[in-house]
Amino acid sequence: MASSSSSFRILCILLLCCSIAFGSDPSPLQDLCVADTTSPVMVNGFVCKDPKLVQKNDFFFSGLHLVGNTSNAVGSRVTPVAVAQIPGLNTLGISLARVDYAPWGINPPHTHPRATEILTVIEGTLQVGFVTSNPENRLFMKVLQKGDVFVFPEGLIHFQRNVGYGNAVAIAALSSQNPGVITIANAVFGSEPAIPSDLLAKAFQVDGKIIDQIQSKF
Template sequence: MAKHVIVLSLVALSFGFLAFAFEPSPLQDFCVADSTSSARVNGQACKDPGSVTANDFSFSGLHLPGNTSNPNGSRVTPVSVAQLPGLNTLGISLVRIDYAPWGINPPHTHPRATEILTVIEGSLQVGFVTSNPNNAQITNTLHKGDVFVFPVGLVHFQRNVGTGNAVAIAALSSQNPGVITIANAVFGSKPEISGDILAKAFQMDKSVVNQLQAKF
């Protein structure tokens, strides 16, 4: 009997560690971010509850199309704790993504969040790639009203496969999910990653690496 109790206790403790692997549960009703505070915490310091207003919990602007006049043909409009202070400690955020015809949201990762995306207008090819060693691509084509999930930390992308503009809304399981765009991180780091390293990693000529780094 004692062994069963010990095993059950270890299982419960394991689930406890999993629960705290990401953002912890809030210990109060809310903790509106105080952008004027210089306190260094994992997140943002709390505003005095007495000075909190309804504006701290609302955001306007997701009805406005994003400007897709850029090389990728897409625009992400975030609603994270920076735009909506009331999200602080709540572990969620939101984005609107606009896509020009054949525009892409290039391969990227969110190191701190799982993403669930809903297509509002148009059609999108979406996908993610599993971790080593398989690196399997899981991909699908979505239409208006369809939903797709990108697991935390995995490289993923979207592409507008329609002839008109497309719009998606995505929710993320962090108030500050972070974004690592693969091409920017690899070829646009400051200082640059050595061209010799990248040439060997990507099995390409160093002159091609230099051209890619020059673009970023």
Template sequence: MATRILFLTFLAITSSLALASDPSPLQDFCVADPNNPLKVNGLVCKDPKLVEAKDFFWSGLNVAAAINNPVGSQVTPVNVAQIPGLNTLGISLARIDFAPWGINAPHTHPRASEILTVLEGTLLVGFVTSNTENRLITKTLNKGDVFVFPVGLIHFQQNIGYGPAVALAALSSQNPGVVTIANAVFGSKPDISTDILAKAFQTDPAIISNIQAKF
């Protein structure tokens, strides 16, 4: 009897866990239909009879992006917005180009973990653990090296070489999202109150106003 109760309890727990996870796709593919006005958690499927090879294709990841901006980097995303066939598949890519000493500023991906491969150059990368420790974990990467950034954690990359650098990132979402910390905090619309930010950063409101003006 005790064994039966234990088995039923285990079954109930595992069933609950299964219901809490994302469902597996129930068809071969669900090519996104961006013209459909219906809003769902993802994008509405295009009629499979109208699907073509171009729905699973995008070209241009070999092209270096312009990096003459204040941070010295540029991200070229390849997600469901570029390839409609990625809809429901839970994967995407991004190319990141760096000028010498350029940075991919501290940011998070709210819906994805990231695995980054250095194609050219030398990068200093890192992420910060959550508030229980706020521990910085960093590593210097060279060509061919790979590093993982866990979902939701603040992370960054910096080109520490004297020439351009290139990295390729794979992400565990068709639409991983990105929250660049400085842009979100100092460039929100409307502005977060200077009083709130001054207290949060333990500084003067005038300094906050000066930073906000840059964003």
């Protein structure tokens, strides 16, 4: 009986280890898997290009030294460097972006559904923050100076605002080759087709005319 009980405990431990192993993202099984964006095959990510056709430029991007055009409604510009820009990032689980901010420009509240973000301020002063999930909806907010770093956990709504008097620049590193972005205002008020205005009026507890006015801007 003792032997049977001991064997059962060992089996439980092995099953637990297996569940932990299968619960994490798989590691690449080859040195590289450069994205073949022309392939008609649909997979979770991109099909690998024939290794014999891979070139050095599949791992290269030039342009992060260029200032982004912030002449828009929010006063910021994101320059992404993900798998769409560097096919060699396919299966590697990383990407980055440059974010430029005009004085008092914002990177509006948004989420990355597939990535945690770590933001480093290169120039200027940024007010940054994120909000935890329901029901707490706790806000963590801080003012960052040049050289400061802040982390936005995966999937949580976060934002940045330039609170200095000059332009600001930040570099964001993300834990996905294709982190995705959902800008809250665009998604809620600019969906196609539009979310019914009476539904949004009830959700935001405002008059329907206000919702119509906001939707007209998106």
